[in-house]
Amino acid sequence: MPELPEVETVRRGLAPAMEGGRIVSMRQNRPDLRFPFPDNFSDRLTGRRIERLDRRAKYILLELDDGAVLASHLGMSGSWRVEPVEGNEAIPGNFHHERSKDGRHDHLIMDLEGPGGRHRIIYNDPRRFGYMFLSDVERLAAHPMMAGLGVEPTGNALNADYLAARFAGRQVPVKAALLDQGVIAGLGNIYVCEALWRARISPRRKAATLVDRRGKAVARLENLVAAIRQVIAEAIEAGGSSLRDHRLTDGSLGYFQHSFNAYGRTGEPCRHDGCGKPVRRIVQSGRSTFYCPSCQK
Structure with a gap:
């Protein structure tokens, strides 16, 4: 999709x-x-x-x-x-x-x-x-199709305090929390994988662990917000990712897929400096997740 x-x-x-x-x-x-x-x-x-x-x-x-x-x-x-x-x-x-x-x-x-x-x-x-x-x-x-949507990942409403309030006490994996359209609207599987890789956060990590006892965002959550903003902005600039059916309005392809660091790179070396360990694919809630177990904790 x-x-x-x-x-x-x-x-x-x-x-x-x-x-x-x-x-x-x-x-x-x-x-x-x-x-x-x-x-x-x-x-x-x-x-x-x-x-x-x-x-x-x-x-x-x-x-x-x-x-x-x-x-x-x-x-x-x-x-x-x-x-x-x-x-x-x-x-x-x-x-x-x-x-x-x-x-x-x-x-x-x-x-x-x-x-x-x-x-x-x-x-x-x-x-x-x-x-x-x-x-x-x-x-x-x-409208029933629009009601309950969360903030846009491109707007100022997405910040660490906002996510901390929604992650506090949640024992679901952080990837599942990010895919919740009531938290962030429009953020999908590809870009969640990429943002978590950039922030060096494991998709298996519980969302609540990114919030301290006072309900404040820890440094990793600050990094994750920055990574989400960055990966979305770069993908828009590149014209999106032409996986399967997506095309631009002139029928051409988006090129961001050539910049993937995690998504679809099973077995390839992690691109983080000093890592090089293989990227792994797991399944979470029926969806493929790609990450580096070595540097995403």
Whole structure:
């Protein structure tokens, strides 16, 4: 599943073509994805202007001129792409690998007209695990799909004091605590593995051990917060990690996977200076975890 850096990269790629654009036509090629599309979906969006694109956790948010928000979750294999219309060749993206575009899986097609010209925006999803919903902007945070989400890993709300308050007394492994979307929204398996490696913290360590008796963050938790921020920022800059189905809006690949220090490197030497011991793979809560038992304690 695309993680937060991939979703943020897609948002940034879509913004130049979509922000300020009016939806002049829209076609649905099926009634549902993971869940049914909203009632009268095409009629409700046709003619609306997209004021801005935002992101919350792994949702791309299209804020419309009537106060509604279209939220899009990519699921396992969903993707948005921008195609030229009437000779417009402004296709966003920083990479240039050709992408396979199977029209059988183009489930939603929007034609936009705006400051940047005309664009065709297509949602493609072979597995159909993605979904979309509409909400009024003032009710979005309370929507069942959004309620209870934790802080963003890119914002100032994520700090050591915040995590200390949520880790205190928790006897679950720190990796499980970090994957709790009610603690940090949008942080997924890949980047948790990478952040724990950078902070030299074992994924098996109990979350409570990163908090002292007064409920304050220990130095390791301070380091972990810095590592989370750093790895997310670097992944966004690199265009995300193109594992399996993820592609950018121009069909190209993200390159952060070439910078993995732990994830997927089973048996390879640890890259921490002076270590070199093999990276190990274990399974936690049904998910693969990659770490160095020698220097992650």
